[in-house]
Amino acid sequence: MLFRRPNPLAPKPAPLTEAECERIWRWERWMIGLCLLGVLLIAAALGLGHALGGGMVVQRFVVGAFVVLALAGLVAPLREKCPRCRKRLTVAWRFTLPENCRGCGVAFPRRPRRVTLR
Numbered sequence: 001m002l003f004r005r006p007n008p009l010a011p012k013p014a015p016l017t018e019a020e021c022e023r024i025w026r027w028e029r030w031m032i033g034l035c036l037l038g039v040l041l042i043a044a045a046l047g048l049g050h051a052l053g054g055g056m057v058v059q060r061f062v063v064g065a066f067v068v069l070a071l072a073g074l075v076a077p078l079r080e081k082c083p084r085c086r087k088r089l090t091v092a093w094r095f096t097l098p099e100n101c102r103g104c105g106v107a108f109p110r111r112p113r114r115v116t117l118r
Contacts, residue, residue: 013084013106020083025111027080027089028097034076038069082106 016024045065052058080089087103097108 013104016083016106016109021109021111023083024080024089024097024108028111031077032096034072038073041065041069 045062049058049062077090078088081087082089082101082103084106085101085104087101100107
């Protein structure tokens with residue numbers, strides 16, 4: 001039952017409340033920020049390794065940084081659960097919310113875009 005899909009003939013679940021949407025949108029922003037931080041840390045580790053000449057200690061530091069960031073990238077998306085069925089959410093490759101929950105099928109609405117007029 002690892003990849004159980006919602007029954008298409010079942011009644012549609014009620015939409016998420018504003019508070020439930022805010023929580024998952026906050027989690028999505030956090031995931032995107034974590035991804036950007038990881039890219040910056042990888043670039044800094046590689047730049048530091050290049051600047052220090054690439055000795056054995058520096059190479060181990062860079063490899064250690066890659067391992068820590070890879071583990072954080074694997075574990076962090078599993079922190080949030082669906083507000084309705086409490087099944088763990090998974091993220092797409094862009095660290096964004098899926099369209100629907102894999103457990104109950106509730107739709108995750110997109111965050112409204114803020115338009116600024118000048």
